[in-house]
Amino acid sequence: MELRVSNPDQEKLVRKLESIAVLSAEDREALLGLPLSVKGYAADQTIVFEGERPHQCCLVLTGFLCRFKDLPNGGRQIMSFHIPGDIPDLQSLHLKVMDHSLGAVEPSKVAFIPHRALLDLAARHPALAAAFWRETLIDGAIFREWLAGVGRRSSYARIAHLFCELFIKFQAVGLAEEDGFRLPLTQNEIGDALGLSTVHVNRVMQELRKDGLIATRGKFLHIEDWAGLKQAGEFDPAYLHMDASEVA
Numbered sequence: 559m560e561l562r563v564s565n566p567d568q569e570k571l572v573r574k575l576e577s578i579a580v581l582s583a584e585d586r587e588a589l590l591g592l593p594l595s596v597k598g599y600a601a602d603q604t605i606v607f608e609g610e611r612p613h614q615c616c617l618v619l620t621g622f623l624c625r626f627k628d629l630p631n632g633g634r635q636i637m638s639f640h641i642p643g644d645i646p647d648l649q650s651l652h653l654k655v656m657d658h659s660l661g662a663v664e665p666s667k668v669a670f671i672p673h674r675a676l677l678d679l680a681a682r683h684p685a686l687a688a689a690f691w692r693e694t695l696i697d698g699a700i701f702r703e704w705l706a707g708v709g710r711r712s713s714y715a716r717i718a719h720l721f722c723e724l725f726i727k728f729q730a731v732g733l734a735e736e737d738g739f740r741l742p743l744t745q746n747e748i749g750d751a752l753g754l755s756t757v758h759v760n761r762v763m764q765e766l767r768k769d770g771l772i773a774t775r776g777k778f779l780h781i782e783d784w785a786g787l788k789q790a791g792e793f794d795p796a797y798l799h800m801d802a803s804e805v806a
Contacts, residue, residue: 568592568669570731571617574643577730577800578696579689588683592676594669599662606647606660614670615651618644621666622742626750627658636751638700639663639724639743643731648694651676664742692799699797708753711792716752717762718791721772725781726795738772741779766790 568590575581575589596619599605606612608627616623623640637658640646647660651673662668680687700723707716724741728734745759754762766772771787773780781787 568594570619570643571645573731575686575689575693577643579685579692581685581689585683585685585689588679588686592671592679594671596667596669599666599668601662601664604659604661605668606650606656608656608659610656611654612647612650612656612673614672615645615676616647616660617669617671618642618646619667619669621668622663623660623666623668624663624747624751625658625660634750635753636747638697638704639751641724641727641731642733645671645690645693648690648697663747696799699799703797704751713752713754713758713762714765715791716754717748717759718766718771718787719793720748720752720791721779721781722788722791722793722795723798726798726800730800737782738778738780740777741774742777 571592572581572586572589581589594617595614599621605616605623618640619642621642623644623646625637625640625646627635627637629635638646647656650656676690680690707719711719721741725734725739728739733739745763746756748754749756749759752759763772763774766787767774769786769790771781771783771790773782787793
């Protein structure tokens with residue numbers, strides 16, 4: 559079912575890009591003028607399938623998405639999580655065949671932006687072309703950090719690092735509280751992202767609580783000790799490259 563678009567929907571993209579780049583008033587106006595076709599998705603529903611040749615990109619408006627690959631043994635590897643303001647398949651502008659799938663973790667609203675509109679926008683606004691390029695480079699930096707985590711960090715550090723990353727990303731688009739954020743992930747989804755069993759994730763979550771680093775109330779993750787959580791996760795936010803002033 560197609561839903562009505564409102565300015566606050568487009569403004570999520572503006573806010574996200576302004577967290578990583580400096581935009582002019584003309585750039586912001588151009589982003590707000592992008593044509594969007596908005597659809598709702600249920601939890602666990604696939605939005606774009608591996609092997610597809612999409613002609614549009616997805617902008618997350620509400621909810622929580624993930625990139626993933628289904629494995630021959632029936633397992634699943636989640637490769638990234640995406641929050642409102644993200645365009646998780648921006649690479650489909652130039653890589654025509656999807657090499658992974660994109661799905662909703664929870665009920666989500668997604669706006670589809672035609673490739674032709676994004677390419678035209680980039681041609682007319684070099685600063686926006688640079689911002690989209692910077693976004694794809696940051697995406698690569700996050701992949702490298704996740705690879706280092708899965709390959710070399712302990713399970714305790716992996717989970718702490720993920721919580722730190724999500725907190726910083728939610729803060730950047732105004733979706734975090736001062737002491738935490740709503741975490742829509744199940745322990746199974748955390749395990750699929752970090753290469754851990756659900757039992758192991760549960761055990762580590764209990765350790766993080768016992769150590770006074772986090773507390774959970776429903777789906778809300780309270781960060782009780784930010785400095786301690788960063789230390790536990792060996793977390794340095796430099797790889798997120800969120801200082802827009804450096805590209806002013």
